[in-house]
Amino acid sequence: MGEESIEGNGATVELGHPRIYRVLPDENLYELSRGEEKILFCLFKSCTPLNLYRLEKLTKLSHAAAHQNVKSLLARELITPAETEKWRTGLPTSKYTLTADGFEQLFYRVRIYGRVPKVMIECMDYWAQAKTHESLEWWPLFRDDPLLQRFFFNLITAPWPKFHQPKWSDFFLSALLGFFSRWRHNAHDKHLMLHTSGLNAATRGFTLKELVELKQRLKQLIKREDKLASALANFIKHYEEYYEAGLEDLKRIEKTLGYSKKQRPTEAKPVGGS
Numbered sequence: 001m002g003e004e005s006i007e008g009n010g011a012t013v014e015l016g017h018p019r020i021y022r023v024l025p026d027e028n029l030y031e032l033s034r035g036e037e038k039i040l041f042c043l044f045k046s047c048t049p050l051n052l053y054r055l056e057k058l059t060k061l062s063h064a065a066a067h068q069n070v071k072s073l074l075a076r077e078l079i080t081p082a083e084t085e086k087w088r089t090g091l092p093t094s095k096y097t098l099t100a101d102g103f104e105q106l107f108y109r110v111r112i113y114g115r116v117p118k119v120m121i122e123c124m125d126y127w128a129q130a131k132t133h134e135s136l137e138w139w140p141l142f143r144d145d146p147l148l149q150r151f152f153f154n155l156i157t158a159p160w161p162k163f164h165q166p167k168w169s170d171f172f173l174s175a176l177l178g179f180f181s182r183w184r185h186n187a188h189d190k191h192l193m194l195h196t197s198g199l200n201a202a203t204r205g206f207t208l209k210e211l212v213e214l215k216q217r218l219k220q221l222i223k224r225e226d227k228l229a230s231a232l233a234n235f236i237k238h239y240e241e242y243y244e245a246g247l248e249d250l251k252r253i254e255k256t257l258g259y260s261k262k263q264r265p266t267e268a269k270p271v272g273g274s
Helices: 032-043 056-064 068-076 081-086 100-113 120-131 146-156 168-177 188-202 208-224 227-240 248-257
Strands: 005-008 009-015 019-021
Touching: 120 146, 146 168, 146 188, 146 208, 168 188, 168 227, 208 227
Parallel strands: none
Antiparallel strands: 005 009, 009 019
């Protein structure tokens, strides 16, 4: 990729291998301009959570030209003429850096400032309403709590394990269970790897204090939401062979979920789907 850099909203992102982020001291860095929000929203709407983290469309755009203006965006039908007219006063008129790395910069802000940008919340609301992807089934449960928002946002934008392509719901539930359980130690166990990769992705940017609080919030959420508790119970049953049966960790899960082994469903229903 070379040693180029992009700038915007008080931050410079150095590109290379590995990428180095240099964030300037700017308390307003988190905030996006009105024009940026509208452009981002249009682009996010054209993606699904599955291809968002891969930034497939945006990467292709980045390869075509590193700097894009509104006219070129229109040519690629990423922003419609009607939307441009509606938001004409808010759109930037000069060249605007729109690259995959620019979106990584947006994600990076979440990990620095501990807040999910409003535009991303709006996009997930849009996806959930449009039912564009199974992952958004759980979004309403996490939407109104800042810590849970970040947990969900991290998973939505995380790359899945290349060696194993589970349903997103399995990836999500395995990360959720990561706060309450240990899995059998086996370096070649793909389910163990799924669990640890999901947990690592979900907790990016959290401080130790925040993780302690997050664990309590997740427990409360599980106890409060029967549908989520049921999905977790079935997930455990389905993958029980990968858990160290009899450990205190598994007992704590059962206590949290409010059921015992004898009360478990006899058949594992599909997880995370309707």
